[in-house]
Ligand SMILES: Nc1nc(=O)n([C@H]2C[C@H](O)[C@@H](COP(=O)(O)O)O2)cc1CO
């Protein structure tokens with residue numbers, strides 16, 4: 001008899017996205033994203049961090065203060081990093097991301113031809129960014145689905 005408590009594909013990919021988030025140095029929010037093709041192959045991975053060459057010991061990680069002195073102008077979002085790292089065509093791929101995409105990433109997701117967005121958390125659902133994301137995804141007829149039928153808890157010692 002086969003095991004019954006194996007991870008579904010959705011649970012597996014979301015767990016991998018969660019592990020990607022563990023690479024992030026952001027002290028407040030760590031986000032991971034992966035792209036998966038229709039053969040269930042992982043095409044690329046990403047997490048939020050500063051661009052190559054932008055020293056994460058020298059640039060600010062703060063959330064508050066003058067915009068130019070916060071992390072926001074500099075940090076590359078997990079979804080952006082996964083998309084630019086992919087070396088194949090992304091048409092009909094799915095994205096698994098641990099936090100609902102912002103409006104800027106959503107534009108990139110749509111233009112890349114991604115078919116479906118799987119997300120774990122939606123903690124900024126009341127923000128205009130996320131509302132704008134959902135308006136665009138609805139208009140573009142791209143489905144989004146929360147994967148919350150299991151508890152992703154990855155602990156590595
Ligand atoms: N979908 C997302 N992907 C991401 O990679 N991020 C990143 C940008 C920041 O580094 C961090 C959010 O910081 P904070 O405002 O929660 O302290 O997560 C944020 C979102 C939310 O839209």
Ligand SMILES: [Zn+2]
Pocket residue numbers: 077079101102103104105106
């Ligand atoms: Zn984003």
